Amino acid sequence: MKKNKEQDHRLDYGIFAAFLIFLAVSQLINFDLGMAMGENFLIFARDMILILPPAFIIIGLFEIWxxxxxxxxxxxxxxxxxxxxxxxxxxxxxxxxxxxxxxxxxxxxxxxxxxxxxxxxxxxxxxxxxxxxxxxxxxxxxxxxxxxxxxxxxxxxxxxxxxxxxxxxxxxxxxxxx
Amino acid sequence: MQALYVIMVILLIISFAFDREKTWKSIKRGKNKLMKILPGYLKILVLLSLVLLFSEDFIVEYLGGQNIILGSFLGLIIGSITMMPGFIAYPLAGILLSRGVSYMVVAAFVISLKMVGVLTYPVEKEYMGVKATIYRNTASFAIAAILTLLIGLYYGEVII
Incomplete structure (x- = not known):
């Protein structure tokens, strides 16, 4: 069961990596649809990168203390x-x-x-x-x-x-x- | 957002002053939890980048229709499915209002956007379980529909 879960995640990360490559290639070849997706992606990715790490550390402190x-x-x-x-x-x-x-x-x-x-x-x-x-x-x-x-x-x-x-x-x- | 970092640093300093061991444990706990759920957040990121491609045009094009009931219904649906940061959603709502779209339709969209999360399912189900996720979102959709109607009544846009 545990192993399945881990493999699952590897697939998730693989798809995500492929998506990032698609966004990068879109930028290089000026593919409109891909570039628009890149913009949308950055809007949310920036928020998540900034918010999630401190939020989870506070959750960790909460659970322990x-x-x-x-x-x-x-x-x-x-x-x-x-x-x-x-x-x-x-x-x-x-x-x-x-x-x-x-x-x-x-x-x-x-x-x-x-x-x-x-x-x-x-x-x-x-x-x-x-x-x-x-x-x-x-x-x-x-x-x-x-x-x-x-x-x-x-x-x-x-x-x-x-x-x-x-x-x-x-x-x-x-x-x-x- | 800066407030979050300030709070984190203050809490960490206090925690560290009381118990070093427990502080490291807390940080590790937070890190492990984040790593476990990360694939869920990444899924949402990919889905959002896709859905946002269509939703803005869809909203401007279809929510401005003449039929207020149909407009509200579409507003509820699109608001439930998509997700937008406030700095995109509210200016969009402002555009709709300036074009004469009714408050009821704007309310349908804005409220369901906040309350119902179809796209956030990959993360919500991990923390709440499938059943609670479905029940909560169904209840939220019903509330959004009731609120839409109440706001329509308040502004005198629909009459029962």
Missing amino acids: VKKETIEKSFGNSSGFKKHIYAILLAATTVGGTFVAFPVANSLYHKGADYSSIFSYITAASLVMIPMSVMEASIIGLEFTLLRIGLSLPLVVISSIILNKIFQQGNYVLPANV
Whole structure:
């Protein structure tokens, strides 16, 4: 099983390398489609290269240092409604949106957060990110942004509570050691 | 983004002051986790470079149609599938609005863009499992649709 997984990854890296070569060749021969893809690629690659390493080191520190009881108390089953507030506050300050929110949510879960906290957290991470919302307000309008955030958060919390009910009934567990 | 580095450095210094051993362990844990998921992120990168080729033109061309319901529906679909950084998505939304496209259609696109991630599946499923990923995105799509309708009602663009 483990070996399969490793071979899988080798294939992934192979495809990725081929893709990079394609982008480079496109630049050399002025292949429009490839050059446009290169531009799109750089936009996201730059963000990922800058954000992921520090984000994962902070996640590493979190996993090693933070005690399970601490997270259980604020994000666990017994925390009541407060956990949604904490989840949304954490989401608003998460740099990198969902890309970073997924691993953070997984770590929170294994430290004792319940399903509703992490669902609220992930969905809110893309909805209320502060820098993005400021940009949105300046282009589309403050009224629109306030309306969007004000209407979406209650719905997100309600859906997280429903999803929590569904997942608590089954024996579903999130992947460990990822 | 700089804030992230500042926070990391501060945390590392504090951690190091308390326990060197644990600090190295933390860094190693972070590195290992990143290496495990890296193929997932790379997959998303390749997919995004491809999808972004078509999505901008598609949005400008099809979301500006006359039919507000159809426009909103297309907005929800394209917003769910694609993914864009804010500095592309919001100016695009601004262009749509300046062309007289309704707030409802813009809302459909902007909200589903944020909430529903079809392209981020390779990473989300690794951390959340397949079932939770599908459930969360389905719920998010439903919420995006409700919000779109509410915003349409608010701006008086649709009437029930």
